[in-house]
Amino acid sequence: MSRLARGVLAGLFALVWGGSTSAGILIEGRLEGVPIRLEFAHPGEPGWGLVRASVAGEVRLLDVARPAGEGTVPPRSAGGATFRLDPLGGGAMVAGFGGAWQILMEGERVCGEVLAAGWMVALLEPAIRAIELLERGEPRLRPRARHGCSPIGFREWTRRGWPLLAGGRTDAVFLTERIRFDHPLPPSGGP
Numbered sequence: 361m362s363r364l365a366r367g368v369l370a371g372l373f374a375l376v377w378g379g380s381t382s383a384g385i386l387i388e389g390r391l392e393g394v395p396i397r398l399e400f401a402h403p404g405e406p407g408w409g410l411v412r413a414s415v416a417g418e419v420r421l422l423d424v425a426r427p428a429g430e431g432t433v434p435p436r437s438a439g440g441a442t443f444r445l446d447p448l449g450g451g452a453m454v455a456g457f458g459g460a461w462q463i464l465m466e467g468e469r470v471c472g473e474v475l476a477a478g479w480m481v482a483l484l485e486p487a488i489r490a491i492e493l494l495e496r497g498e499p500r501l502r503p504r505a506r507h508g509c510s511p512i513g514f515r516e517w518t519r520r521g522w523p524l525l526a527g528g529r530t531d532a533v534f535l536t537e538r539i540r541f542d543h544p545l546p547p548s549g550g551p
Contacts, residue, residue, distance in 0.1 A: 382406075386543035387487050389536045391514070394500050400424075400486045401545060411490040415498055424489035442466065443509075443516045448473060454524035455536045462520050464512065471509035472528040476521030483541070484522050488515060506531070 382405060387398045397414040401407040409425025448461040452475055459475040481488075491514045495501050503511035506528045517526040517534060527533040 382545055383542045384545040385483065385487070386538065386540040387484070387536065388538040389534060390532070391491065391494075391501050391534050392504070393532075394498075396491070396494070396501075398487045398490055399543060399545065400490075402541075403483070407545070409486065411486050413490050413494060415494060415501070420494075422490045422493050424486045424493065443471065443512065443519075445474065445476075445516075445519045447520075451475070452525075455538050457524060457536075457539060459521060459524045464516065464526075466509045469507070469509055471507055471512060472517075472526060472533065474517045474520075474526040475524045476518070477524055478521035480522035480539075481518055481520075487522075488518050506533075 382401070384399060384401045384405070384407075387396075389396055394416050395414075396416075398411055400411040409423060411422045411424055413420045413422050444465050445462040446465060448463045451458055451460045453459075454475060457477050457480070459477040462474045462476055464471045464474060491501075495503060495514055503513045505511050512533070514523075514534065517523040522536070522539075523534050524536045525532065525534070527535075
């Protein structure tokens, strides 16, 4: 990103979020092996609906507050595939949080497993929508077909909670590396 572009982006952040520093949410992880970082305000806080997303160090500001009908987020996985998540049993800890194992199915075909933290999904909806937007605009993050299944969009992994770890038999589609619910945001709660 050029110095001019960074300056314009910094000016936009300052314009949107002028005021005092507040706490927000930070998520760091890897989607399709690509490092991502998402920063956003808690629901009801100034700047809510805007997500500062970094994909392999390239920063973008995403507006996730617009209704899906405005074309911001696809409603389902690529190709209209129908997936379901079934409980698998057991649980584990990733990035300091516990989750329960689920199995992702398309019809009778096993497509992958996800370790999901159910309580987080409502708080992290802006992150889910941001990742959906990134999947549409960033070729490295586009959903891929795996194990004979249709391409699996990020939202499919979130049906029973935030995916701490999601993937197939041999590869991680998404790995949560860090989540903070007290992440300091620039003035007035914006990313």
